Amino acid sequence: MNTNHLPTRRLTIRFLAAAGLFSAGLLGSAAVFAQSSIVVASTTSTEQSGLFSYLLPEFKKASGIDVKVVALGTGQAIDMARRGDADVLFVHDKVAEDKFVADGFAAKRQEVMYNDFVLIGPQADPAGTRGNDIVAALKKVASANAPFISRGDKSGTHAAELRFWKMTDTDANKGSGYKACGCGMGPALNIGSSSGAYVLADRGTWLNFKNRADLTVLVEGDKRLFNQYGVMLVSAAKHPQVKTAEGQKFVDWVTGPAGQAVIAGYKIGGEQLFFPNAGK
Numbered sequence: 001m002n003t004n005h006l007p008t009r010r011l012t013i014r015f016l017a018a019a020g021l022f023s024a025g026l027l028g029s030a031a032v033f034a035q036s037s038i039v040v041a042s043t044t045s046t047e048q049s050g051l052f053s054y055l056l057p058e059f060k061k062a063s064g065i066d067v068k069v070v071a072l073g074t075g076q077a078i079d080m081a082r083r084g085d086a087d088v089l090f091v092h093d094k095v096a097e098d099k100f101v102a103d104g105f106a107a108k109r110q111e112v113m114y115n116d117f118v119l120i121g122p123q124a125d126p127a128g129t130r131g132n133d134i135v136a137a138l139k140k141v142a143s144a145n146a147p148f149i150s151r152g153d154k155s156g157t158h159a160a161e162l163r164f165w166k167m168t169d170t171d172a173n174k175g176s177g178y179k180a181c182g183c184g185m186g187p188a189l190n191i192g193s194s195s196g197a198y199v200l201a202d203r204g205t206w207l208n209f210k211n212r213a214d215l216t217v218l219v220e221g222d223k224r225l226f227n228q229y230g231v232m233l234v235s236a237a238k239h240p241q242v243k244t245a246e247g248q249k250f251v252d253w254v255t256g257p258a259g260q261a262v263i264a265g266y267k268i269g270g271e272q273l274f275f276p277n278a279g280k
Contacts, residue, residue: 037066038246041078041086043156044184046229047071049204049273054266059253065246073184075154081105081232084239087247090254092156092202092229106232110255113263113274114228117160118206119219120189121198129198132221135167142170145177147197151188152180156227161200164224189215202227204273229274231255255279 046052047069056067070080074091081089082105089106091097097109119137121129127144129137141148151158165171177197181188185205192199193213201209206217219225233251236242253259260276267273 036064036246037068038087038243038250039068039070040088040090041070041080042090043074043077043092044071045202045205046090048186048208050208051204051266051274055262058262059250062253062258063249065249073153073155073158081234084241087234087243088250089232089234092227093159094228094230097230100232105235105238107235109230109232110278112229112231112254112278113276114226115203115274116227117200117225118203118217119198120192120201120206120215121218122196122214123216125218130218132219134164134219134222134225137219138164139168139170141198142173142175145175147177147195149188149192149197149199150178150180152182157185157200157202207268207271207273
């Protein structure tokens, strides 16, 4: 038996074995990278506007992190984050968000983007609401006992609607046509579409809404209709299971140049749905 080449063969075998282990290590790391995931508690408007379907694949490309979005009314999303069932909170009710931070459930709140609310209603506008004054419009809805569908779900949109009603002298009597559906923005618009009712909506969901029937935008342009979104990393001090590193990557990306550019690029029919304003 020729043994002249045994050392070389052994070295070769050891090299291949080491290379195999190294490759397995790389594959293992890649698998861990690909399987990293976070839960984001957010509003129905960010999902039903189509923003997350556009935004999250870009974040996955940049980070390798999967994002599972649980879309609820803002109040429910905040409750979910308070329980520690989410890593990141992405909502649009600044008063409630500031309280979330003050109560120690997040270290800070960062602004991400904005759009606006609009009053949707029938083309014929039987209550005569058309214009740029949301408070005057709601007074007319109440006076006419016109059908009005409220989300009634403690969402950011619902909170804004209640603020606007409080600015009227008809808050205690919104008219016999006022109904709360306890539902998301899309279902509320569907009810409005089928019943010819007025609905306060965020512009993003409205632009992505397909079942419009006779509905149209009647009130817009009132500065009180401004709709700001904020993002917060849930505190690991409150909930040690929070994926702090991955969640912070999402917060940094969505408020950084790359994420802000993606938000600005999301359009429907040439119309931009959200306007990035992190750090402004």
